[in-house]
Amino acid sequence: MAQSRRSFLAGLAVGSQEWVRYQDPATEFDVRRLTSPEHESLLPAMPARSVDRAARNLLFSASSGDSWAPYSMALSNGQIKPLPVVEGYAPETLTFSFDDRSALLFGGSSLIQVALGSLHHVELAKVRPDWTRSGPLVTTDDGQSLFYVETQGSSSHIRRMRYPKGAPETAVEVSGAVQCLTPNPKRAMLLWLNDAGVLSVAGFDGAGQRRVETPPGRVLQAQWAPDGQALVYLLEPAESNQLNAIREQGLDSKADVLVAKTSQFAAFTRNANSSVFLGASRSKASPNILVLLRATKREFTLCEHKAKNAALTAPTFSANSQKVFFQSDRHGKMAIYMMGVEKLIEKTDS
Secondary structure: OOHHHHHHHHHOOOOEOOOEEEEOOOOOOEEEEOOOOOOOEEOOOOOOOOEOOOOOEEEEEEEOOOOEEEEEEEOOOOOEEEOOOOOOEEEEEEEEOOOOOEEEEEEOOEEEEEEOOOOOEEEEEEOOOOOEEEEEEEEOOOOOEEEEEEEEOOEEEEEEEEOOOOOOEEEEEEEOOOEEEEEOOOOOEEEEEOOOOOEEEEEOOOOOOEEOOOOOEEEEEEEEOOOOOEEEEEEEEOOOOOOOEEEEEEOOOOOEEEEEEOOOEEEEEEOOOOOEEEEEEOOOOOOEEEEEEOOOOEEEEEEEOOOOOHHHOOOEEOOOOOEEEEEEOOOOOOEEEEEEOOOOOOOOOO
């Protein structure tokens, strides 16, 4: 290990803890800053899972200034455990395996699985020669497949690996970039965005590939509904005087409906049953993390995020909807924050 890496690990050693609790100035709710703003920390890129289903452990990456390293954190006490570092580690690829027993990540061209108990790590696959990996790594809910993207020039191939021992194969060929790649929780379908905010879907085998027709504007983020029968997305309307809105479109019917207008959400997610949405407002006057109740279409503020770029806050729920997480550079460098919302949001099955 290089000296800079050793020095950095000294500050994030096994069992170390960086938690700071404070009262939010806007709401007076308790917020916990989980990582120090003296170094950069990042949650895994959506739609990768940063929190296990039992909400016991968090995966995150931290930077020593010239390199990134993966870590796990116990959410009961904040204790941090370094994960094995592989050359060329890409923090945007970190995610839990479907059974929460391992972390998955890319190091250079290698797809790596790290057992969270023993820290034993193995190579599962490699990016093809002359191709470059891009974007996050995602798993299906049943754990049978992993998906990632390889690019070459203006071409993108969505690659599927049948977990844990299958050979990667090209599932879908796409012209241009692929963002927000997400497998359907119930059907063998994928959704993704391109650089222009155009939403597309296709089967795991590439069949039925099509552009999703949405109202004029740009799709900022998209997810599947819990039953897999619809797409839920955040739309920035073409008209600059209109509010960003959460919309839903049936996968088969293609019926597109407004769920709710937002206070200019730049990033969002849903909870497990899609009854509540979590968003980060890009409003300069009110740079807040908010929840939006689907039934009433009403928002209320949880806390300030005050991030320089609200789109990078990566708000997310725990699987049971009892905790929320986000990241912000409000106190210096990017750090990770957590709030308990047990008294505000009904518990969901995890």
